[in-house]
Amino acid sequence: MLxxxxxxxSFIVLILILLTLVVFHPIQWICLNVFGYQAHKKSVDYLNFILxxxxxxxxxxxxFENRESIPKGVPIIFVANHQSLYDIIAMIWFLRRFHPKFVSKKELGKGVPSVxxxxxxxxxxxxxxxxxKQAIPSIxxxxxxxxKHKRSAVIFPEGTRSRDGKPKEFAQTGLKILCKNAPSAYIVPISINNSWKLVKYGSFPYGLGNRITFVVHEGFAVKDFEFKEIMEKTETAIVKGIKI
Structure with a gap:
């Protein structure tokens, strides 16, 4: 019945989302090319707020739980499980003060207005x-x-979305490159819950009445641990915070 x-x-929501993406595409272009980075960032923030x-x-x-615990004034590597594209929308808005940047698949780099x-x-x-091999220099x-800028990177080490909320095996390569080349960064694990239920029927229709939560775990400095420990601490924190 639901x-x-x-x-x-879902039809109404999809139309509104598409209209918003189309409208904000030229707004982003103007903000970036006329006013610069900060204006472009603001346009992206408010695009995701509207979404x-x-x-x-x-x-x-x-x-977003425990956001106040995120270290400030240092580079941040947010590491999270991944359940839907709506993870990204929420993270851009709720983590906006940290200027989150994403490691994304190349297919999303064309054909989607605004995104x-x-x-x-x-x-x-x-x-x-x-x-x-192509990913290494990019990351x-x-x-x-x-x-350099004390901003943040977001990486989903599962590599692809979980369709049922159960975490997939975490890959190490992307996180290892980030840790090696951002030695003053802090790792902040995040557990995402129930986002998959929004797309449990596929791309259409949407699931109704879901409470999507992001649990921010205590951050720690990259320089204080060997990478093997970093991986273990991060994966343990994320998986422990996922409720199936």
């Missing part, structure tokens, strides 16, 4: 998951960027 009810609501508000029409709520533009021009990196460039 799935049946979700069809008309969150649109998703509220589905009875979806978002909450593709921001990924190409906003400081994120696009990688070819079929060519791991290194991101690490250099956050180290």
């Amino acid at each position: 799935k049946l009810i979700s069809y008309p609501l 969150l508000r649109i998703v509220h029409l589905l009875g979806t709520t978002f909450s 593709s533009f921001n990924l190409r021009h906003g400081g994120s990196v696009l990688i070819d998951r079929k060519d791991p 290194k460039k991101m690490a250099d960027y956050i180290e």
